[in-house]
Amino acid sequence: MKLQNRVAIITGGGRGLGRSVALAFGMEGAKVVLAARTNEEIAHVAEELRSLKKDALSIPTDVSEEEQVNHMLKRALEAYGTIDILVNNAGARGPIAPLHEISLAEWEQTLRINLTSAFLCTKAVLPIMIEKKEGKVINVATTLTPRPNLTPYMVAKAGLIHFTKQLSRELKDYNIQVNAIHPGVMDTRMQEEIRKAGAKAIGTDMFERLKEEGILHLPDEPAKLVLFLASRAADGITGEYFSFDDKEVKFLISRT
Ligand SMILES: NC(=O)c1ccc[n+]([C@@H]2O[C@H](COP(=O)([O-])OP(=O)(O)OC[C@H]3O[C@@H](n4cnc5c(N)ncnc54)[C@H](OP(=O)(O)O)[C@@H]3O)[C@@H](O)[C@H]2O)c1
Structure with a gap:
C-alpha cells in the first residue's frame, strides 16, 4: 500500500478529479478527508470509500473562507490525529469573458477560490507538517498555455504554480515536498461548463475538437499522478510542475 495510514485532505473531493484522487488514495490505505461546499457530493464519496472498508470523512467547507478551513482542519485532527498530505484541488473556472467585461468582484472571487484557498489550506496544515518534519502538498493548477477569455482563472493558476515553487524552497529543510500538476x-x-459557454466565448473550437479526437480523458488518469506525488516514491521531488499531457510524465506514472 502506497499510503498506508497516511491522512490526506483533498479539497474539492466531491466530484471530478478530487473524487478520483480520493478513491485512489483510499485504495492505497490513506485516511481521506473530503472538503467541498456541496455536502451530498462529499458525503457520497465518503460513503463510497467506507463501503470499500476505507476510512473517510466528509466536512462541508468553503475553502476560500479562513474560518471554515480552520474548522475543517480541527475536525480532521479530532478524527485522525494528524495530516500527512494536502491536495489543493478545489477550483472554479470563473467568468468566461474578455478582461474589460470582468468585474472586480468576479476577478477577486476567481483568485480567491483558485489561489487564496491553497494559501489558506496550506497555512492551516503546515504547523503540523513542520512539527513532524514530513509532508506532501500537491497543487492542482492548469496549463501554462494562455487561454483567451479565462484570464482570472489562468492568472490564479499561474500564481499557484509559483506558490508551489516558493514554498518548496521555504520548506525543504522540513522534509515537506510541494509540487503542482496540470491534469x-x-x-x-x-469542462462541460466551459464547452457550454460555446466556441465563441473561449475564442476557439478547441474543446469540441479535443472531444472528437478523444484527447479528453477521465480524471482517474491524472489522479495516478497525484497519487505518485503523494507517495514516498516522490520523496526527492519538490518544487516541480508536471503536466499530464507530457508523455514522459505518463511514462513515469505508468511505472508506479
Ligand atoms: N477539467 C479540466 O479539464 C481541468 C483542466 C485543468 C485544471 N483543472 C483543475 O482541476 C481541479 C479539479 O477540476 P474538475 O475538473 O474536477 O472540476 P469539478 O468537477 O468542477 O470539481 C471542482 C471541485 O472543486 C470544488 N470547489 C469549488 N469551489 C469550492 C470552494 N469555494 N470550496 C470548496 N470546494 C470548492 C467543487 O465542489 P463544490 O462546488 O461543492 O464546492 C468540486 O468538488 C480544479 O482545480 C481545476 O481548476 C481542471
Whole structure:
C-alpha cells in the first residue's frame, strides 16, 4: 500500500478529479478527508470509500473562507490525529469573458477560490507538517498555455504554480515536498461548463475538437499522478510542475 495510514485532505473531493484522487488514495490505505461546499457530493464519496472498508470523512467547507478551513482542519485532527498530505484541488473556472467585461468582484472571487484557498489550506496544515518534519502538498493548477477569455482563472493558476515553487524552497529543510500538476483536459463538470459557454466565448473550437479526437480523458488518469506525488516514491521531488499531457510524465506514472 502506497499510503498506508497516511491522512490526506483533498479539497474539492466531491466530484471530478478530487473524487478520483480520493478513491485512489483510499485504495492505497490513506485516511481521506473530503472538503467541498456541496455536502451530498462529499458525503457520497465518503460513503463510497467506507463501503470499500476505507476510512473517510466528509466536512462541508468553503475553502476560500479562513474560518471554515480552520474548522475543517480541527475536525480532521479530532478524527485522525494528524495530516500527512494536502491536495489543493478545489477550483472554479470563473467568468468566461474578455478582461474589460470582468468585474472586480468576479476577478477577486476567481483568485480567491483558485489561489487564496491553497494559501489558506496550506497555512492551516503546515504547523503540523513542520512539527513532524514530513509532508506532501500537491497543487492542482492548469496549463501554462494562455487561454483567451479565462484570464482570472489562468492568472490564479499561474500564481499557484509559483506558490508551489516558493514554498518548496521555504520548506525543504522540513522534509515537506510541494509540487503542482496540470491534469490535462478532463471530462468533468468544469469542462462541460466551459464547452457550454460555446466556441465563441473561449475564442476557439478547441474543446469540441479535443472531444472528437478523444484527447479528453477521465480524471482517474491524472489522479495516478497525484497519487505518485503523494507517495514516498516522490520523496526527492519538490518544487516541480508536471503536466499530464507530457508523455514522459505518463511514462513515469505508468511505472508506479
Ligand atoms: N477539467 C479540466 O479539464 C481541468 C483542466 C485543468 C485544471 N483543472 C483543475 O482541476 C481541479 C479539479 O477540476 P474538475 O475538473 O474536477 O472540476 P469539478 O468537477 O468542477 O470539481 C471542482 C471541485 O472543486 C470544488 N470547489 C469549488 N469551489 C469550492 C470552494 N469555494 N470550496 C470548496 N470546494 C470548492 C467543487 O465542489 P463544490 O462546488 O461543492 O464546492 C468540486 O468538488 C480544479 O482545480 C481545476 O481548476 C481542471
